[in-house]
Amino acid sequence: MSEALASPADRPFVPVHARGERLEPAFHYACAAAATALFGAMIGLCIMLAWGGWPSISTFGIGFFTSTVWNPVTDIYGGASPILGTLITSAIALALALPLAFCTAVFLVEFCPNPLRRPIGIAVELLAGIPSIVYGMWGLFVFAPLFAQYIETPLMSWAPPGSIWERLFTGIPNGSGILTASIILAIMILPYIAATLRELFLSIPVRVRESAYGIGCTPLEVVWSVTLPYVRRSAIGAVMLGLGRALGETMAVTFVIGNSHRLPRGLFDSGSTISSIIANEFAEATSPMHMSALLELGFVLFLITFVVLALARALLGHGHSA
Amino acid sequence: MPASAEVQTPPLDEQPPPQQFVEPVPQDEVKVSIRNLNFFYGQTHALLDVSMGIPNKAVTAIVGPSGCGKSTLLRVLNRIYGLYPGQRAEGEVLLDGQNILDRKVHLPWLRSRVGMVFQQSTPFPMSTFDNVAFGVRLYENLRKPELAARVEESLRSAALWEEVKDKLDRSALSLSGGQQQRLCVARSMAVRPEVLLLDEPASALDPISTAKLEDTIVSLKREVAIVIVTHNLQQAARVSDRTAFMFLGRLIEYGTTERVFNNPRTARAADYVTGRFG
Numbered sequence: 001m002s003e004a005l006a007s008p009a010d011r012p013f014v015p016v017h018a019r020g021e022r023l024e025p026a027f028h029y030a031c032a033a034a035a036t037a038l039f040g041a042m043i044g045l046c047i048m049l050a051w052g053g054w055p056s057i058s059t060f061g062i063g064f065f066t067s068t069v070w071n072p073v074t075d076i077y078g079g080a081s082p083i084l085g086t087l088i089t090s091a092i093a094l095a096l097a098l099p100l101a102f103c104t105a106v107f108l109v110e111f112c113p114n115p116l117r118r119p120i121g122i123a124v125e126l127l128a129g130i131p132s133i134v135y136g137m138w139g140l141f142v143f144a145p146l147f148a149q150y151i152e153t154p155l156m157s158w159a160p161p162g163s164i165w166e167r168l169f170t171g172i173p174n175g176s177g178i179l180t181a182s183i184i185l186a187i188m189i190l191p192y193i194a195a196t197l198r199e200l201f202l203s204i205p206v207r208v209r210e211s212a213y214g215i216g217c218t219p220l221e222v223v224w225s226v227t228l229p230y231v232r233r234s235a236i237g238a239v240m241l242g243l244g245r246a247l248g249e250t251m252a253v254t255f256v257i258g259n260s261h262r263l264p265r266g267l268f269d270s271g272s273t274i275s276s277i278i279a280n281e282f283a284e285a286t287s288p289m290h291m292s293a294l295l296e297l298g299f300v301l302f303l304i305t306f307v308v309l310a311l312a313r314a315l316l317g318h319g320h321s322a
Numbered sequence: 323m324p325a326s327a328e329v330q331t332p333p334l335d336e337q338p339p340p341q342q343f344v345e346p347v348p349q350d351e352v353k354v355s356i357r358n359l360n361f362f363y364g365q366t367h368a369l370l371d372v373s374m375g376i377p378n379k380a381v382t383a384i385v386g387p388s389g390c391g392k393s394t395l396l397r398v399l400n401r402i403y404g405l406y407p408g409q410r411a412e413g414e415v416l417l418d419g420q421n422i423l424d425r426k427v428h429l430p431w432l433r434s435r436v437g438m439v440f441q442q443s444t445p446f447p448m449s450t451f452d453n454v455a456f457g458v459r460l461y462e463n464l465r466k467p468e469l470a471a472r473v474e475e476s477l478r479s480a481a482l483w484e485e486v487k488d489k490l491d492r493s494a495l496s497l498s499g500g501q502q503q504r505l506c507v508a509r510s511m512a513v514r515p516e517v518l519l520l521d522e523p524a525s526a527l528d529p530i531s532t533a534k535l536e537d538t539i540v541s542l543k544r545e546v547a548i549v550i551v552t553h554n555l556q557q558a559a560r561v562s563d564r565t566a567f568m569f570l571g572r573l574i575e576y577g578t579t580e581r582v583f584n585n586p587r588t589a590r591a592a593d594y595v596t597g598r599f600g
Contacts, residue, residue, distance in 0.1 A: 113407070114407050114408075205442075205444075207440045207441070207442055207444045208444045208446070209405070210402055210405065210438075210440065210444075211438065211439075211440055211444040211506065212446070213402060213405060213429075213433065214400060214402055214433055214437065214438040214440075214510075215433060215434070215437065215438075215456065215457040215460070215509065215510065215513060216429075216430040216431070216432075216433035216434040216457060216460055216461070216513065217430065217460060218430055221460060225446070225456065226446050226447075229446070229447045229448065230446075230447050232447075
């Protein structure tokens, strides 16, 4: 044996990684603590909302969900209108945003000429980063007047009396209302969904796309039959991310929804969502019952989000695994 | 030492080996005729003036060291390179006399006639049955029993039927690697192509799966023209009727497999098949 290679016995036992190994337990506990704190915060939030909302829950019971009376003077509160408003605006927003986001992502991955790929991709990501209050202002000052003039008024005068269209287009053509809020929401969640879908499509192995093309698929067939099933699970996650944002979005909606406590009669009518009500009234909720009703609304929003996520998981569980 | 000092006049009876030796394929056997094909990845000139005929109902192997352009040549034959901007081919590739490099060629139509199987298996995320039926459904409106018959026929031709006939509804991703690769062959064959391109189809497989795949290839040549790119010279010798040797983007030697392996005419091909380099 050459002298350069000292035998193991000659080498003093000093572990090279000693410092790193000392840090190991600390790292372990730091990770555990961070995750546990998150879980604890969620539980705490849930308990706080239920606790704070308890006077309202015990007083109004199930009637809170069916009544549309919201009267701080008589201290009687029913949340049907904002709860319904939240569900409707989010559903419409998702219905509008999903096809557009899907097409955007497909365009960026399959069709986009190389020089345009980066600019459009960056634009999509920037759009996702714009603060919601900016969307709100834009919606109120720019979008709403145009929407009232060019969409709402013509549609309302077109709708034949007595038809389903007339009922759908009921409201005041001032640009604020359920549909305006939904459209603004759609614009806000679109980049989220599009950016996530694009990342997902890009994560598909090149050979899978090539073999789909290689068997003679058109781009639409490749996307629909191969790449979309390939990322199905994560794609639903992307959609849920968008839906979650739509459900909880506050400022932009508060700007353009009209903030009325009545049940909206049509798409152009003003309404409210849970978060817009809370944002509008928290500062002026002087009676304990008023505050409690707002907290109960918050609790309901929490539950809705939870149910949406649970539903998504259940849906995923049933399909064949990809 | 300057290069000129090395030049020696060879004896008259011993001509230097040619730089290129390409045996023509008889005209009535040619399925695909490649003429003066040049290929570019952006500025990189990857194929230089490749001309060769690919015979029908036979196996043609393309061999050569890494980066010689053999996969590139294969990817021209179904124009899969067209997915990537910046890649372009010049020259002519005639499939039954029709130039497939023509802009007007309908790509799905071309790819239904020229199928391709890749190095790594690429089952789609669906059942085994749906994988094989996938391509068929794109082109033909078969009724259920006919479709089932086609799927069985294709799986049989890929020597996979006996192994999967009881689990056609299960996800194709649950098959073993070798089965997945033969599934991809079956999927391509289900469309009834005329040419089948295989891009190192066995390089990710174990020896037993490789042997099964090679048997499949040999039996498939009754139906289609097969072009196989391989790193494995023994494999080329076992399955192919003709062998093309490529080097640095050029076709150096092309002829019957037996002749190319036993009696190579070019120095480079001789070095390669005897294992002196590559």
